Amino acid sequence: xxxxxxxxxxxxxRFWLLLGALVALILPGVISTYVMYERxxxxxxxxxxxPWGLQIVLxxxxxxxxxxxxxxxxxxxxxxxxxxxxxxxIAVYLALLFLVAALLSILTDLGRLDNLSSSFSHxxxxxxxxxxxxxxxxxxxxxxxxxxxxxxxxERLVRIMALVAVLWAIAVHSGTGAIFGFVPRELYQxxxxxxxxxxxxxxxxxxxxILVILGLFRVTGRPLDGQLIVRLGxxxxxxxxxxACLLFIENAYRVxxxxxxxxxxxxxxxxxxxxxxxxxMALLGTLVPAVILFHAKxxxxxxxxxxxxxxxxxxxxxxxxxxxxxxxxxPADLLPxxxxxxxxxxxxxxxxxxxxPEVLQAIGVVAxxxxxxxxxxxxxxxxxxxxxxxxxxxxxxxxxxxx
Amino acid sequence: MxxxxxxxxxxxxxxxxxxxxxxxxxxxxxxxxxxxxxxxxQRKWGMVIDLGRCRPDCTACMDxxxxxxxxxxxxxTRWDVHLIRKVRVxxxxxxxxxxxxxxxxxxxxxxxxxxxxxxxxxTFQREDGIVIVDQHRCIGCRYCMIACPYDxxxxxxxxxxxxxxKDRPRSSHGVPQSCTFCVHRLDRGQQPACVEAxxxxxxxALAVGNLNDPASxxxxxxxxxxxxxxxxxxxxxxxxxxxxx
Numbered sequence: 001x002x003x004x005x006x007x008x009x010x011x012x013x014r015f016w017l018l019l020g021a022l023v024a025l026i027l028p029g030v031i032s033t034y035v036m037y038e039r040x041x042x043x044x045x046x047x048x049x050x051p052w053g054l055q056i057v058l059x060x061x062x063x064x065x066x067x068x069x070x071x072x073x074x075x076x077x078x079x080x081x082x083x084x085x086x087x088x089x090i091a092v093y094l095a096l097l098f099l100v101a102a103l104l105s106i107l108t109d110l111g112r113l114d115n116l117s118s119s120f121s122h123x124x125x126x127x128x129x130x131x132x133x134x135x136x137x138x139x140x141x142x143x144x145x146x147x148x149x150x151x152x153x154x155e156r157l158v159r160i161m162a163l164v165a166v167l168w169a170i171a172v173h174s175g176t177g178a179i180f181g182f183v184p185r186e187l188y189q190x191x192x193x194x195x196x197x198x199x200x201x202x203x204x205x206x207x208x209x210i211l212v213i214l215g216l217f218r219v220t221g222r223p224l225d226g227q228l229i230v231r232l233g234x235x236x237x238x239x240x241x242x243x244a245c246l247l248f249i250e251n252a253y254r255v256x257x258x259x260x261x262x263x264x265x266x267x268x269x270x271x272x273x274x275x276x277x278x279x280x281m282a283l284l285g286t287l288v289p290a291v292i293l294f295h296a297k298x299x300x301x302x303x304x305x306x307x308x309x310x311x312x313x314x315x316x317x318x319x320x321x322x323x324x325x326x327x328x329x330x331p332a333d334l335l336p337x338x339x340x341x342x343x344x345x346x347x348x349x350x351x352x353x354x355x356x357p358e359v360l361q362a363i364g365v366v367a368x369x370x371x372x373x374x375x376x377x378x379x380x381x382x383x384x385x386x387x388x389x390x391x392x393x394x395x396x397x398x399x400x401x402x403x
Numbered sequence: 404m405x406x407x408x409x410x411x412x413x414x415x416x417x418x419x420x421x422x423x424x425x426x427x428x429x430x431x432x433x434x435x436x437x438x439x440x441x442x443x444x445q446r447k448w449g450m451v452i453d454l455g456r457c458r459p460d461c462t463a464c465m466d467x468x469x470x471x472x473x474x475x476x477x478x479x480t481r482w483d484v485h486l487i488r489k490v491r492v493x494x495x496x497x498x499x500x501x502x503x504x505x506x507x508x509x510x511x512x513x514x515x516x517x518x519x520x521x522x523x524x525x526t527f528q529r530e531d532g533i534v535i536v537d538q539h540r541c542i543g544c545r546y547c548m549i550a551c552p553y554d555x556x557x558x559x560x561x562x563x564x565x566x567x568x569k570d571r572p573r574s575s576h577g578v579p580q581s582c583t584f585c586v587h588r589l590d591r592g593q594q595p596a597c598v599e600a601x602x603x604x605x606x607x608a609l610a611v612g613n614l615n616d617p618a619s620x621x622x623x624x625x626x627x628x629x630x631x632x633x634x635x636x637x638x639x640x641x642x643x644x645x646x647x648x
Contacts, residue, residue: 111543
């Protein structure tokens with residue numbers, strides 16, 4: 001049986017109330033952005049020592065979050081797992097929206113938004129911040145074509161776009177890692193960041209996909225075969241372990257080598273970021289979900305998988321913070337074996353905390369994405385009528401025989 | 404066309420797209436590493452700082468710079484801009500040494516990471532080696548500040564209300580700034596404001612000149628003294644040289 005899709009009818013009061021609430025959350029963000037653009041970014045918590053703050057942390061997180069589509073597209077479009085077809089439209093639409101969220105976060109953070117046209121007229125092929133917006137914009141285009149092909153049931157094009165989207169998504173996540181990895185700063189510079197970004201993207205993307213699917217099917221009262229979620233949970237378990245491995249290697253390497261030991265210790269035992277590292281990322285974001293997803297009793301239970309997924313998303317958010325902020329907070333080693341004892345400027349370790357306008361901006365971006373998501377469910381046939389595992393013997397896939 | 408055929412076509416298409424995109428990147432990288440030395444007569448500006456001559460309590464260079472370049476100063480370390488800043492340093496190992504003064508400013512790297520990083524080519528390097536920001540093109544993304552290993556780039560977080568030097572523009576908020584060796588003065592044949600102020604104060608610790616000319620003051624100072632740039636191991640080729648660091 002083929003999956004069928006439908007729109008939400010959008011006649012309930014709940015639907016309009018939701019849209020209204022989201023608009024109410026978008027407005028403060030728009031106002032904050034305008035005021036900061038007019039008066040200056042000193043209204044943010046950023047300083048000359050921490051010039052990248054909350055919006056960049058979230059932009060990087062959103063890029064990773066879009067990878068849920070990468071997982072579903074690979075399963076359905078490339079590996080031919082038909083049972084994931086019901087989720088494919090939502091996954092691609094959500095990926096598109098997360099890319100929009102990332103671009104919006106970067107845009108609201110710019111000091112001179114009025115000069116934005118120069119990013120089209122003067123492209124710098126050497127800048128990771130030129131290459132990445134190009135990758136993101138192209139990915140948005142790919143998602144649009146992919147979604148259009150699915151809405152029109154153009155099977156051939158869907159197959160092609162699934163592959164193109166998967167390949168392009170890998171470039172998107174590696175490229176995002178390179179924004180930090182290709183910079184001569186002690187805690188950034190690392191060839192491990194692009195692969196580690198792919199891994200973290202896969203894990204947060206899958207976890208978000210699980211949460212979104214379960215939420216949508218619950219709210220709209222659709223039948224869903226729990227086995228599908230359990231299988232995604234198994235996949236998530238693998239991703240969590242891969243991310244943990246990469247993070248372990250990265251931090252062990254830093255602390256092992258004398259040259260980078262001080263910076264490594266700063267992350268692991270140096271203050272607030274260490275609490276985020278051990279409490280947020282290692283314990284809540286990795287260990288607890290890994291135990292849940294690998295333990296025989298909890299791995300098959302939907303409520304437990306929901307807990308694990310939420311924790312994984314939180315863990316990746318912590319990891320994003322740990323990439324962006326401590327790399328700036330830790331002072332550049334300008335004068336090896338020397339210390340600066342007094343200065344007119346902020347030398348040494350710097351601190352950052354987001355200001356209210358920044359938080360309002362971030363909420364505004366989330367609300368806008370939520371608004372577009374709900375609107376999309378109403379405009380396009382994104383929601384499947386049901387999702388279940390079809391009879392595997394009757395599958396259209398040819399049997400693979402050996403010899 | 405069967406499934407295998409689709410995969411093949413799609414693979415070729417995306418590989419083609421990747422090449423079309425990647426090729427200019429690779430060639431741009433190649434041209435960035437093969438640096439031509441330029442015609443023999445071409446100037447390459449550099450600075451020499453003799454820390455032995457720098458007086459511990461003098462701030463003449465910083466004051467002159469702020470006046471000359473209309474630099475934002477609010478008395479708040481979060482947003483103050485210092486194109487040149489004076490700090491005190493001491494050696495850590497094996498024993499803490501006595502404190503001594505040290506000046507930090509843009510190193511005008513010959514391989515500047517900020518120029519690589521700028522997504523809109525607002526930060527660029529002139530033929531004479533000076534790295535400047537076109538503030539009318541800059542989008543204020545601050546990636547140059549992230550990329551600079553010397554923390555030399557600073558951002559105008561707040562609108563600067565003071566305008567001591569009406570001959571020079573004031574930065575608006577939303578754009579970064581760094582030392583330009585007072586390029587507008589060099590182009591007129593004058594010395595940078597800090598160098599002039601340092602001479603006037605009688606310390607004579609700063610010199611700016613043409614590194615390509617072996618007879619220039621800076622070239623002679625570098626030849627006669629053990630001069631070193633900051634973090635030369637990074638490969639950025641800084642063009643500010645310190646004597647007595």
